[in-house]
Amino acid sequence: MTxxxxxxxxxxxxxxxxxxxxxxxxxxxxxxEIKEEIRxxxxxxxxxxxxxxxxxxxxxxxxxxxLKLSKQKALGSTHCFNDIAxxxxxxxxxxxxxxxxxxxxxxxxxxxxxxxxxxxxxxxLDAAGFALANLASLPHITxxxxxxxxxxxxxxxxxxxxxQVAGIELVTPSGELMTIDQNHPDFPAMVVGLGAFGIITKVxxxxxxxxxxxxxxxxxxxxxxxxxxxxxxxxxGYSVSLFTDWTNKNISEVWVKRRVDSNSEDLGNDFFGxxxxxxxxxxxxxxxxxxxxxxxxVPGPWYNRLPHFKMGFTPSAGEELQSEFFIPRSNAVKGILxxxxxxxxxxxxxLVTEIRTIASDNFWMSPCYHxxxxxxxxxWKQNPTEVMALIPKIEEVLAPFSxxxxxxxxxxVNPATLHQRYTKFPEFLALAKQYDPSGKFRNAYLDLxxx
Ligand SMILES: Cc1cc2nc3c(=O)[nH]c(=O)nc-3n(C[C@H](O)[C@H](O)[C@H](O)COP(=O)(O)OP(=O)(O)OC[C@H]3O[C@@H](n4cnc5c(N)ncnc54)[C@H](O)[C@@H]3O)c2cc1C
Numbered sequence: 001m002t003x004x005x006x007x008x009x010x011x012x013x014x015x016x017x018x019x020x021x022x023x024x025x026x027x028x029x030x031x032x033e034i035k036e037e038i039r040x041x042x043x044x045x046x047x048x049x050x051x052x053x054x055x056x057x058x059x060x061x062x063x064x065x066x067l068k069l070s071k072q073k074a075l076g077s078t079h080c081f082n083d084i085a086x087x088x089x090x091x092x093x094x095x096x097x098x099x100x101x102x103x104x105x106x107x108x109x110x111x112x113x114x115x116x117x118x119x120x121x122x123x124x125l126d127a128a129g130f131a132l133a134n135l136a137s138l139p140h141i142t143x144x145x146x147x148x149x150x151x152x153x154x155x156x157x158x159x160x161x162x163x164q165v166a167g168i169e170l171v172t173p174s175g176e177l178m179t180i181d182q183n184h185p186d187f188p189a190m191v192v193g194l195g196a197f198g199i200i201t202k203v204x205x206x207x208x209x210x211x212x213x214x215x216x217x218x219x220x221x222x223x224x225x226x227x228x229x230x231x232x233x234x235x236x237g238y239s240v241s242l243f244t245d246w247t248n249k250n251i252s253e254v255w256v257k258r259r260v261d262s263n264s265e266d267l268g269n270d271f272f273g274x275x276x277x278x279x280x281x282x283x284x285x286x287x288x289x290x291x292x293x294x295x296x297x298v299p300g301p302w303y304n305r306l307p308h309f310k311m312g313f314t315p316s317a318g319e320e321l322q323s324e325f326f327i328p329r330s331n332a333v334k335g336i337l338x339x340x341x342x343x344x345x346x347x348x349x350x351l352v353t354e355i356r357t358i359a360s361d362n363f364w365m366s367p368c369y370h371x372x373x374x375x376x377x378x379x380w381k382q383n384p385t386e387v388m389a390l391i392p393k394i395e396e397v398l399a400p401f402s403x404x405x406x407x408x409x410x411x412x413v414n415p416a417t418l419h420q421r422y423t424k425f426p427e428f429l430a431l432a433k434q435y436d437p438s439g440k441f442r443n444a445y446l447d448l449x450x451x
Contacts, residue, residue, distance in 0.1 A: 041078045041085075045321055045382060048075075049083075050091040057096040059169075059177065059201045065092055066199055066440070067175030073443055074199045076145025077117055079138075080408035081322050084149065084194065084445045092199055094142060101202055103128060109166050111204040114144035119311035122303030130207040134158040134239065135306040137354075138315035144168075144200040149408035150192045150366040152375070153306060154239040154257075154356035156329075160368060162191045163361050169202040173440045177201070189424075189431050192363040194407060196432040196441055196450065212260040213238065213305035215295045216267055217281045218274035221251035223340065225273040230333050233272055234357050234374075239306060242355040243283045246343035252352075253281055257306060260299045283308060284316075284352045284379070291315065316379060320351055321387050323410040324377040325394065326367035327401035329357055332374035338397040339376055345393065349386050351379040364424035367404035375406070388412065415449050 039048045050073070056062045066072065073087035076094055085091070094115025101111040108130065112121060118132070119139030125131065134153040136146060143161075145151075152160035167181035168191060178198075180187050190197050226233065226242065234240050237256035244251045254274055258264040269276045280289035280296060289295075291313030293305050309315035327335045336355065339346070346353075354377040358368045367373060376398075380387045392412050395403060402421045405411030419425045429450060436442070442451060 041080060043079075043081055043318070043320055043322075043382070045081060045384060046083060046086075048086050048091060050087045050089060052090045053093055054090060055093045055096050059097075059171070062092065062097070062171050062199050062201055063175045063177060065090075066171045066173065070438075070440060071442070072199075072440055074114075074144070074148075074195050076115065076142035076148075077140060079141050079145070080149065081410050082408065082445060083443065084408060085145070086445070087443050094144060094199075094201075097201060098142075100124070103130070103207075105130075108207050109204050110207050111202055112143055114168075114200040114203055115142050117142050118146070118307075119303070122311075123301075125207065126210050126301045126303055129210050131210040131302040132161075132164055132205060132207060134161065134164075135303065136161060137308045139303065139307045139309070139311045140315060143203045143205070147191050147203065148193055148195050148200075149406065150363065150368070151408065152356070152358045152368070154241050155237075155359065156235050156357045156372070157359050158239060159359045159361045160192075160363075160366060162363055162366065163359075164205045165191045165203060166206050167204040168200050170198040170200045172198045173436050173438060186431060188362050189364045189428050192366045192407075194365060194446065194450065196446055197435045198441065211302055212299045213257050213302050214260050214264055214297045214299045215293060215305050216256045216258075216297050217277040217295045218254040218256070218267075218271040219252065219277050219281075221254050221272060221274035223249040223251060226251050227333050227337065229272045230336075234332075236267070236271075240357070241283075241308070244353050244355070245350055246340060246347050246353060249340070251355075252285060253277075253283060255283075255295075255308070266297065283354065316351075319382050321380040321382055321384065321410055322378065322406075323380070323387070323391055323394075324375050324406035325398050325411075326358070326373045326375045326404045326406070327398055329372040329374045331401045332357075335374065335398055335401050335403075336376065338400075339394060342390075342393055342397065345390060346378070349380050349383055349390060351381060353378050364428045365407070365422060367406070369422070369424065377406075377409075380410075418449065 069090045071089035075085050075091040097113040097115040099113045100121050103110050136151050136153050147162040150160045169179050237258045239257040241255040242251045243253040282289045356375050358373045360372045395413050
């Protein structure tokens with residue numbers, strides 16, 4: 001969507017009844033079915049097994065497909081590292097469902113089609129005077145796909161991206177269209193829904209007045225200083241990330257993102273023992289900072305500072321694997337130090353680790369359900385055998401903290417153990433079975449980890 005189209009659509013929303021109607025759909029099904037080629041996820045580490053891929057362009061087309069097809073799964077921008085988005089039969093891509101539907105300026109609600117990527121509409125949303133409270137490290141992911149796996153950024157007061165959701169529209173297994181808002185009793189189960197309930201076609205997001213952010217990076221924070229000052233460091237900005245390769249008892253980079261409308265004076269050269277960077281940095285120090293969002297304290301719009309990576313560039317390393325583990329924030333330092341003991345095994349397989357904080361939320365399958373959390377993330381070299389052998393060791397040292405893995409990344413924890421760590425797991429399972437009694441949306445991932 002061009003900026004002109006966005007502004008046109010949002011101005012219609014403003015001058016009419018505040019909300020424009022849902023997009024119309026055609027009677028004739030033009031669904032593209034793509035069969036032949038080998039299809040992989042973004043990182044290229046997983047080959048989808050689904051025999052058919054469909055790319056519907058309208059909600060009606062999604063309804064027809066859902067009704068017609070047996071086994072199926074929604075596919076967003078393919079950024080997960082495991083088989084969560086796969087299906088034994090059919091994948092329904094939301095690639096062509098990427099439009100902005102409406103912006104209700106009074107209620108501060110933006111509605112987008114489920115396949116819209118944050119970077120598709122962020123600039124235009126900003127131009128209309130609004131912002132999302134937070135973003136993940138990259139803007140390349142779809143709204144529905146990100147929320148389905150509890151994707152998050154950082155910030156002691158920022159919940160994951162699903163906490164921005166005010167409502168969803170989804171197609172249930174019978175092809176019915178259903179709207180679930182925050183008052184619906186199933187809302188806390190279905191937003192971080194792991195694709196188990198149906199195909200989400202629209203997502204309404206809470207927006208706020210636009211804001212500017214400055215980003216300052218500090219180098220070489222001694223691990224001992226992190227240990228002593230963890231809370232203060234993580235609270236020093238609106239969104240703070242620590243990067244380390246676990247060598248030399250050192251946090252190689254601290255990224256501090258602060259809203260310029262609040263307390264954002266210069267942090268000086270000495271930040272808890274780390275020194276201010278003198279140029280833009282990449283989290284993986286060997287790589288060029290060109291794909292990274294602007295740093296050096298230069299203020300800029302939220303959508304250009306909250307993600308680490310710019311929309312037009314490849315985020316992260318590209319050829320990589322990822323895993324990430326959540327523990328209570330109250331145990332952050334203990335957990336980080338427990339992982340640090342594995343440094344001799346981790347470092348040779350690692351590109352970089354990122355440590356972030358995420359505020360508690362109310363989504364049943366969110367790793368941060370009713371728990372202020374810290375996440376310890378690993379961007380690995382693409383050595384699946386070595387990495388999959390290491391993951392259980394990390395899960396084991398974090399087990400005393402009831403560790404939960406990121407749903408979209410690589411993990412090995414025993415499903416029964418995982419279920420015990422989710423207090424609302426039985427209710428989630430019962431609801432998934434109720435919505436999808438014939439198992440249309442079940443796949444190997446859900447069969448292993450949920451059912
Ligand atoms: C380089 C890189 C950086 C990343 N950075 C972060 C980060 O900062 N923070 C973080 O938490 N994660 C991060 N991730 C992980 C990623 O954001 C999530 O795994 C996210 O789910 C990917 O969204 P997607 O659109 O690609 O979803 P997909 O991988 O396509 O699908 C994920 C799940 O969502 C479901 N789904 C997708 N669309 C719909 C729909 N319309 N209706 C119902 N279900 C749907 C799928 O069925 C599947 O179960 C990163 C990944 C990469 C590759």
